[in-house]
Amino acid sequence: MNSAAPEELGVAEIGRALRVGRFSSAELTQHLLTGLASHSDLGAVLASDPGKALDQARAADAALARGVAGPLTGVPLAHKDIFVTDHARTGLASTAGSKMLAGYASPFDATVVARLAVAGTVTLAKLNCDEFAMGSSNENSAFGAVRNPWDAQRVPGGSSGGSAAAVAARLVPAATGTDTGGSIRQPASFCGITGIKPTYGVCSRYGMIAFASSLDQAGPMARSAEDCALLLSAMSGFDERDATSAERPPQDYHALMMQPRAGASAARPLKGLRIGLPREFFPAALAADVNAAVRAALAELEHLGATLVDVSLPRTELSIPVYYIIAPAEASSNLGRFDGVKFGHRAAQYTDLMDMYKKTRSEGFGPEVKRRIMIGTYVLSHGYYDAYYLQAQKLRRMIADDFQACFSQGPQGCDVIAGPVAPTVAWKIGEQGDDPLQAYLADIFTLPASLAGLPGMSVPAGFGVSGESKGMPVGLQLIGNYFDEATLLQTAHALQQATDFHTRRPL
Numbered sequence: 436m437n438s439a440a441p442e443e444l445g446v447a448e449i450g451r452a453l454r455v456g457r458f459s460s461a462e463l464t465q466h467l468l469t470g471l472a473s474h475s476d477l478g479a480v481l482a483s484d485p486g487k488a489l490d491q492a493r494a495a496d497a498a499l500a501r502g503v504a505g506p507l508t509g510v511p512l513a514h515k516d517i518f519v520t521d522h523a524r525t526g527l528a529s530t531a532g533s534k535m536l537a538g539y540a541s542p543f544d545a546t547v548v549a550r551l552a553v554a555g556t557v558t559l560a561k562l563n564c565d566e567f568a569m570g571s572s573n574e575n576s577a578f579g580a581v582r583n584p585w586d587a588q589r590v591p592g593g594s595s596g597g598s599a600a601a602v603a604a605r606l607v608p609a610a611t612g613t614d615t616g617g618s619i620r621q622p623a624s625f626c627g628i629t630g631i632k633p634t635y636g637v638c639s640r641y642g643m644i645a646f647a648s649s650l651d652q653a654g655p656m657a658r659s660a661e662d663c664a665l666l667l668s669a670m671s672g673f674d675e676r677d678a679t680s681a682e683r684p685p686q687d688y689h690a691l692m693m694q695p696r697a698g699a700s701a702a703r704p705l706k707g708l709r710i711g712l713p714r715e716f717f718p719a720a721l722a723a724d725v726n727a728a729v730r731a732a733l734a735e736l737e738h739l740g741a742t743l744v745d746v747s748l749p750r751t752e753l754s755i756p757v758y759y760i761i762a763p764a765e766a767s768s769n770l771g772r773f774d775g776v777k778f779g780h781r782a783a784q785y786t787d788l789m790d791m792y793k794k795t796r797s798e799g800f801g802p803e804v805k806r807r808i809m810i811g812t813y814v815l816s817h818g819y820y821d822a823y824y825l826q827a828q829k830l831r832r833m834i835a836d837d838f839q840a841c842f843s844q845g846p847q848g849c850d851v852i853a854g855p856v857a858p859t860v861a862w863k864i865g866e867q868g869d870d871p872l873q874a875y876l877a878d879i880f881t882l883p884a885s886l887a888g889l890p891g892m893s894v895p896a897g898f899g900v901s902g903e904s905k906g907m908p909v910g911l912q913l914i915g916n917y918f919d920e921a922t923l924l925q926t927a928h929a930l931q932q933a934t935d936f937h938t939r940r941p942l
């Protein structure tokens with residue numbers, strides 16, 4: 436039996452330890468709650484209700500005692516605070532990292548949260564994120580920055596920065612995240628953990644506070660591909676309450692991931708897998724340490740039987756302007772609901788209705804959210820719609836077509852596309868100052884898959900070895916064809932059987 440300290444165990448290991456009675460869910464929950472409280476300097480946790488968490492843990496222990504436990508029964512985890520959580524059940528507010536929703540008590544659970552609860556998980560906490568998931572560094576949260584556990588002077592990435600930091604720091608074995616343009620993959624990369632954004636439509640968006648509805652997807656963030664597979668199986672599936680939910684039968688990603696490939700052997704589990712390397716993902720400006728770690732991971736995948744092939748995604752650079760038109764356009768519309776009438780913050784003093792709207796929104800939203808609302812309103816306005824929004828939509832289609840050209844060339848095509856997640860390791864807190872463009876440009880490798888709606892994953896690939904990057908985690912990005920999460924998980928799992936980067940932890 437694994438004798439590691441409980442906080443060192445992953446999701447699958449905790450499930451096993453609970454079922455053999457090494458500890459109870461209530462004991463583990465108490466242990467992790469103590470850890471959460473003593474790591475408040477990280478800034479990862481926005482809310483936790485120990486009493487309600489222990490209630491859930493005791494219910495899981497009862498299920499374990501009755502012998503009706505599944506792989507996730509009694510496993511504690513935490514949710515990015517972009518998911519609404521039933522306040523009566525969890526005792527937790529749902530804020531989206533915004534002053535606008537400070538203290539907001541949701542009357543229901545997001546579908547993803549509800550499904551993980553039905554699977555028996557225990558909600559330990561809500562985790563910090565960039566306001567309305569807008570950002571790449573978690574510095575845009577109204578409730579303060581999150582620190583990277585590998586170097587407290589650095590950002591954890593964003594917008595799911597609290598989730599990534601909490602998993603990396605061993606506060607929780609896993610967390611939920613959301614990814615609109617990279618917010619699962621980039622913080623996973625910056626914090627040295629594993630995260631997967633499934634195909635658009637795989638996880639329900641019901642109860643996920645909306646940023647850009649045609650891009651937003653939920654996914655798990657954990658230490659290993661195996662843990663992500665277990666969580667994704669529970670989180671995903673058709674939901675009639677989300678009109679964009681994919682109507683497909685439930686998937687057992689863990690079983691699919693473990694299925695051996697045709698012709699594969701123990702030494703060469705990835706035999707027959709063709710991995711495309713887009714030349715645009717390896718520009719001269721890529722940080723040398725990122726390039727080295729990613730290349731080493733690719734060499735390992737080759738060693739495990741995969742074949743590396745050159746491909747091209749010629750519109751990679753265009754994904755930045757395209758995304759930063761479409762995402763703000765959708766955000767400006769989605770955020771119209773925060774007007775002081777129904778939810779959250781309302782200005783204390785105002786003269787008339789218009790004044791109430793203005794004051795409420797001026798006070799409730801932070802600077803990045805206001806910037807996006809203004810950009811979005813501008814690109815949708817009469818006279819500019821055709822020049823910006825419509826052009827961006829056309830290019831979005833072409834970006835998706837470029838991926839299909841890589842995937843569907845018969846024997847010449849590839850099954851998976853790989854490259855870096857981000858051009859650099861995590862940067863220093865405050866380093867980008869007042870220049871939001873710096874952060875936008877750093878999204879270059881995650882945006883294309885988001886715009887195409889394809890599944891993407893970040894897998895720990897190594898660490899920086901020199902200068903400023905030294906000791907900071909580097910992630911390998913894997914992008915798959917629609918609904919082919921299983922091949923991404925299988926590829927990542929094979930890499931994790933052969934390397935130990937995903938087991939390393941910050942001191």
Ligand code: GLN
Binds near residue numbers: 568615618619762
């Ligand atoms: N960094 C991107 C942005 O700021 C992506 C955020 C996300 O995926 N939620 O919009």
